[in-house]
Amino acid sequence: MEKLPISVVVITRNEAENIAPCLRSASWADEIVVVDDESSDDTVNIARQFTDKVFSRKMDIEGAHRNYAYSLAKNDWVLSLDADERISEGLVPELKGLFSEAAPLLDKAFTIPIKTYMGDRWIRYGGWYPAPKVRLFDKKSFRYEEAEVHPRVFIQGGCGHLTKDIIHYSYRDFHDFFASLNNQTTLEARKWFKEKRKIGFLKMYRKFVDRFFRSYIFKQGFRDGFLGLIVAYGNGLYQVMSYAKYWEMLNRETRNQLWEKLR
Numbered sequence: 001m002e003k004l005p006i007s008v009v010v011i012t013r014n015e016a017e018n019i020a021p022c023l024r025s026a027s028w029a030d031e032i033v034v035v036d037d038e039s040s041d042d043t044v045n046i047a048r049q050f051t052d053k054v055f056s057r058k059m060d061i062e063g064a065h066r067n068y069a070y071s072l073a074k075n076d077w078v079l080s081l082d083a084d085e086r087i088s089e090g091l092v093p094e095l096k097g098l099f100s101e102a103a104p105l106l107d108k109a110f111t112i113p114i115k116t117y118m119g120d121r122w123i124r125y126g127g128w129y130p131a132p133k134v135r136l137f138d139k140k141s142f143r144y145e146e147a148e149v150h151p152r153v154f155i156q157g158g159c160g161h162l163t164k165d166i167i168h169y170s171y172r173d174f175h176d177f178f179a180s181l182n183n184q185t186t187l188e189a190r191k192w193f194k195e196k197r198k199i200g201f202l203k204m205y206r207k208f209v210d211r212f213f214r215s216y217i218f219k220q221g222f223r224d225g226f227l228g229l230i231v232a233y234g235n236g237l238y239q240v241m242s243y244a245k246y247w248e249m250l251n252r253e254t255r256n257q258l259w260e261k262l263r
Helices: 019-024 043-047 062-071 091-099 174-195 201-218 221-262
Strands: 004-012 029-036 054-056 077-082 085-087 109-112 114-118 133-138 142-144 153-155 159-161 166-171
Touching: 004 019, 004 043, 004 062, 004 091, 019 029, 019 043, 019 085, 029 043, 029 062, 043 054, 062 077, 062 142, 077 085, 114 174, 133 142, 133 153, 166 174, 174 221, 201 221
Parallel strands: 004 029, 004 077, 029 054, 109 159, 114 166
Antiparallel strands: 077 133, 085 166, 109 133, 142 153
16 A cells, blocks of 8 residues: 555553554554653554654653654654554545645644544443544644643644544543543643632532533433443543642642741
């Protein structure tokens, strides 16, 4: 198969279990770039079996880390992939058709549907599918906000939409799901603390209820059975956990300031 003029860029940290099938799914690209966040397992050695473009950089701020990784690509067009993701077989011919046109692409970025799994179960409802994200873009017209968590994307130009999936093996089980939730809410609380965001208990509670019912009822998470209930609960719990950690940070700051005055 003729290689497509796309650089697939993958961010890794301790992904020895996932990295080989991830990079194998990108074999159609004429460049694969891996930026590793100081893995302590065999991630780097496995990645080098697929590409010689393996770099090491300590993750500091997610947005800045991703922007750095994309800057290493030789091609203008980049497909951003996480190590626990795979490019579906259907997506490859769609990409081939997109880049087979003689005329340059009018859009500067494209969203791709993300098909997320917990273990061997696809999270089909609750707003989790198709959940398209901007993953294919012209790096000259694209950048991430340099934020620690959920960085926004900025695109200079139009954004198109592809229809075939990236497969995301996001969570091995419920333990993995809640561990990820714990890590993400710590970063979210730090973001709120830096902004000194005004969030009280009632606002947090309203958001918890809204997120749960939106996911479970309005976006039909109940159709995923018990899995849908837990995922919807996790969507709401994100607000509670973020608020609890933010509240703790604010109180710690107040105590420290009071202690400084008393010294």
